[in-house]
Amino acid sequence: MNHIVLNHVSFGYEEGFILEDVNLTIEKGDYAGIIGPNGTGKSTLIKLILGLLPAKTGKVEITGGRIGYVPQVGLAVKADFPATVLETVMLNLYPDIGLFRRPKKHHYEMAEKVLDLVGMNEYKDRLISKLSGGQQQRVLIAKSLVSQPDILILDEPIAGVDAESESNFYNLLLNLNREEKLTIVMVTHNIHNVSKDMNKIYEVNNKSVRLKGELPC
Amino acid sequence: MLMLFQYDFMRKAFIVGILLAVIVPCIGMIIVLRRLSMTGDALSHTSLAGVAIGLVTGMNPILSASITCILAAFGIEFIRKRFPKYSEISIAVIMSAGVGLAGLMSGFVKNAANFNSFLFGSIVAITKFEMYLVIGISLLVIIIFVLLYKELVHMAFDEDSAKLSGIPVNVINIIFTLLTALTVSVASRTVGALIVSSLMVIPVACGMQFGKSFKQTLLISVFFAVLFTAAGLTLSFYFGLKPGGTIVLTGVITLLLSILLKRRH
Numbered sequence: 001m002n003h004i005v006l007n008h009v010s011f012g013y014e015e016g017f018i019l020e021d022v023n024l025t026i027e028k029g030d031y032a033g034i035i036g037p038n039g040t041g042k043s044t045l046i047k048l049i050l051g052l053l054p055a056k057t058g059k060v061e062i063t064g065g066r067i068g069y070v071p072q073v074g075l076a077v078k079a080d081f082p083a084t085v086l087e088t089v090m091l092n093l094y095p096d097i098g099l100f101r102r103p104k105k106h107h108y109e110m111a112e113k114v115l116d117l118v119g120m121n122e123y124k125d126r127l128i129s130k131l132s133g134g135q136q137q138r139v140l141i142a143k144s145l146v147s148q149p150d151i152l153i154l155d156e157p158i159a160g161v162d163a164e165s166e167s168n169f170y171n172l173l174l175n176l177n178r179e180e181k182l183t184i185v186m187v188t189h190n191i192h193n194v195s196k197d198m199n200k201i202y203e204v205n206n207k208s209v210r211l212k213g214e215l216p217c
Numbered sequence: 218m219l220m221l222f223q224y225d226f227m228r229k230a231f232i233v234g235i236l237l238a239v240i241v242p243c244i245g246m247i248i249v250l251r252r253l254s255m256t257g258d259a260l261s262h263t264s265l266a267g268v269a270i271g272l273v274t275g276m277n278p279i280l281s282a283s284i285t286c287i288l289a290a291f292g293i294e295f296i297r298k299r300f301p302k303y304s305e306i307s308i309a310v311i312m313s314a315g316v317g318l319a320g321l322m323s324g325f326v327k328n329a330a331n332f333n334s335f336l337f338g339s340i341v342a343i344t345k346f347e348m349y350l351v352i353g354i355s356l357l358v359i360i361i362f363v364l365l366y367k368e369l370v371h372m373a374f375d376e377d378s379a380k381l382s383g384i385p386v387n388v389i390n391i392i393f394t395l396l397t398a399l400t401v402s403v404a405s406r407t408v409g410a411l412i413v414s415s416l417m418v419i420p421v422a423c424g425m426q427f428g429k430s431f432k433q434t435l436l437i438s439v440f441f442a443v444l445f446t447a448a449g450l451t452l453s454f455y456f457g458l459k460p461g462g463t464i465v466l467t468g469v470i471t472l473l474l475s476i477l478l479k480r481r482h
Binding site for chain 2: 052084094
């Protein structure tokens with residue numbers, strides 16, 4: 001079953017195209033990597049999939065249900081932002097809580113459950129901006145998981161994270177993909193330590209996206 | 218009973234001052250965390266143009282300042298979309314237009330002292346109508362802020378993430394812009410258009426020194442703003458000082474002390 005399909009998608013500004021005639025398919029249960037040098041349009045591709053940028057031509061189809069998005073830590077957590085870990089994770093419960101409504105007890109329990117899953121529940125009352133890069137990354141994953149997504153999209157998740165946290169982080173993702181059957185799409189410029197876990201790798205270069213390798217998931 | 222509460226104008230000043238001290242940091246906290254502090258500055262300067270228009274046409278200056286501020290706030294958004302990579306241009310353009318228009322219109326104001334009272338505030342000269350206007354706007358801001366609290370926090374954290382969660386970001390941005398414009402224009406009357414943005418930023422900066430969560434930081438910011446206002450009004454009454462300047466300087470001194478205190482710990 002397909003989760004995400006990009007059919008002849010192009011995107012650019014007045015200066016020209018950034019991505020041209022992109023075809024990409026992510027199926028249920030995939031652990032896909034999107035690789036390529038910096039500045040080639042990997043983050044643009046993610047934003048097209050997320051619907052944060054409109055395609056100039058072609059079609060983006062999302063049929064897999066809810067999407068969880070984990071942005072780059074350095075860009076997502078502003079220095080001195082005064083929210084606790086628990087408050088941060090609770091933000092993504094908006095679809096369950098609804099407009100104008102206050103969170104209830106079971107919403108807090110949902111947040112604590114995902115914090116347990118990523119091993120960060122003991123830090124729930126700490127300010128997110130005071131945590132290390134690796135810890136912030138886990139909180140951002142918990143924030144995405146709390147809305148019970150079917151697809152998890154991560155943009156350069158290991159940027160600014162130390163080697164030990166990187167390895168723990170990949171184990172966590174592998175577990176989510178294999179045990180929780182979560183479809184994962186990860187943008188990264190450093191594929192070496194994680195490529196063995198992935199079943200599909202797309203390469204972005206020269207405005208195009210090419211399937212570099214695929215294994216059955 | 219303190220001597221200052223024997224006077225009707227001081228009772229009114231305290232009611233208005235404390236209400237503003239509650240709403241200004243609420244708006245200020247979101248503005249600071251979205252890194253839009255200069256927007257408050259641009260709007261407060263533009264409100265001066267509204268005041269001048271009001272004084273020339275005979276309209277209530279707070280009302281005319283509110284309308285001008287709302288137009289300016291949407292003007293900032295309009296220009297920002299035309300220069301997506303240099304969004305600060307929009308703030309500079311609107312601020313220059315506001316100051317230019319204020320300068321031009323002030324030439325037609327007959328009572329210059331009245332116009333000057335808006336530059337540095339005139340909380341003790343507030344009329345009954347203006348007090349009711351502040352009470353009405355404050356209640357509106359508090360109710361909407363409480364209702365949209367979690368949405369505004371999410372947008373302050375990361376607007377893209379808020380959008381992906383299904384929050385109607387564009388509608389809430391419009392509502393927040395309206396609230397900001399209304400808050401800035403009524404606060405201009407109290408502390409003065411030239412220093413209103415300080416009242417938006419300083420209590421929040423103090424709150425961020427001590428807050429251990431978002432909610433706590435917000436409550437501490439409101440506490441500090443109420444403290445500055447009460448202390449500033451009391452000092453200005455007993456020492457014959459300008460209230461607006463006294464409130465803001467009390468805030469600046471407290472912020473410096475709180476930074477020093479935090480460094481020692």
